[in-house]
Amino acid sequence: MSSPTGHPVITLGDIRSAEQRIADFVVRTPAIRCEAISDRLGCDVSFKAENLQHVGAFKARGAVNAVMSLSDQEAERGVVTHSSGNHAAAIARAARLRGIPAFIVMPEDSSPKKIAAVESFGVAPVFCGPSTQQREQAAAELQRRTGAILVHPFETPAVMAGQGTVGLELLEQISGLDAILVPVGGGGLLAGVLVAVKTLRPDVKVFAVEPALADDTARSLKAGSPQPPTRYDTVADGLRTQVGDRTFPIIEEFVDDLFLVSEADILSAMRTIAEDAHLVAEPSGAVAFAGLVDHAERFAGQTTAVIISGGNLNFGDCQLGRE
Structure with missing residues (x-):
């Protein structure tokens, strides 16, 4: 749970306070x-439906916690962030709830639906290139010009703590839980869930799932340090970012395993969730279920939870036909 400096990034107490x-x-x-899915896969499957969250994604949790944690003096300066979409909309919403300005950088290849979501809260995004470095540079420049407080999409501890409330809820909602599957991009959701679950129920296994075309966390675990993405074209746009320097040590210490899934697996998982669970998952939101399907034999007879991290689906971007 420690940062590179050796100090805890977040604790269970932080997550309970966030809740x-x-x-x-x-x-x-x-x-x-x-x-239907439980019978087919041979394990008990429940979906944590963060697609039903405000702004259509779990990001609402961390954004609200971070913005509401600011002092009045800090809040007056407004907040700035960079995001491919869901965190951007979540920050725009949280800033509106508190009545403060929000300044948001988005990659130029962001989903039109996610851009529109940010704009719906009265914020005009500033666009940049797709790489992590380009996002961070643009946000730093915007912060310099505005004096706003940076709320990083996954490295800010208050954001991680907010996301960790997903783990608290799962432990309360599902008795006899054996395993949780979590998508990973920057790692804020995964790190928060890991701290909550491994502190309260270390026997519950937590698995990360990542697109094979955005495998930086898998490579980071092998290398022992955060590695940069090598490409930015997975259909799971919310998972294109690099795993964080603060989230990675938590992931490295506590995650039980990581699965990589193909683009075809992700699209098939989206369709199965829609057809059988009657839930809408965006590509990033279906990644964890794709991992369960690929490794169903590993979970035979177990009680599993799959996090649908978001449901902001742009139908024009995805073909949901079977391969």
Whole structure:
């Protein structure tokens, strides 16, 4: 749970505080058991439906926690962030809830639906190139010009703590839970869930799932340090970013395993979730389920939770036909 400096990044106490702080501003999303999928895969499968969250993604949790944690003096300066979409919309919403300005950098290849979501909160995004370095440079320049407080999409501890409330809820909602599958991009959701779950229930296994075309976390675990992405074209646009310097040590210490999934697996998982669980998952939101399908034999007879991290699907971008 420690940062590179050796100090804890977040604790269970931080996550419990976040749970209280955000309670009036987020949805306690259901964990929905799917009988048809459970029977087919041979394990008990429940979906943590963060697609039903405000702004259509788990990002609402961390954004609200970070913005509501600011002092009045800090809040007056506004907040700045960079994001491919869901965190951007979540920050725009949280800033509006608090009545402060938001300044947001988005990659130029962001989903039109996610750009529109940010604009719906009265924020005009500043666009940049797709790489992590380009995002961070653009956000730093915007911060310099505005004096706003940076709320990083996954490295800010208050964001991680907010995302960790997903783990707390799962432990309360599903009795006898054996395993949780979590998508990983920057690692804020995974790190928060790991701290919550491994502190309270170390026997529950937590698995990361990542697109094979965005395999930086897998390579980072092999190398022992965060590695940069090598490409930015996976259909799972929310997972194109590099794993964080603060999130990685938590992941490295606590994650039980990591699965890589293909683009075809992701699209097939989206369709299965829609057809059998009657839920809408965007590509990034279906990644964890794709990992479960690929490794179903490993979970035989177990009670599993799959996090659908978001449901902001742009139908024009995805063909949901079977391969």
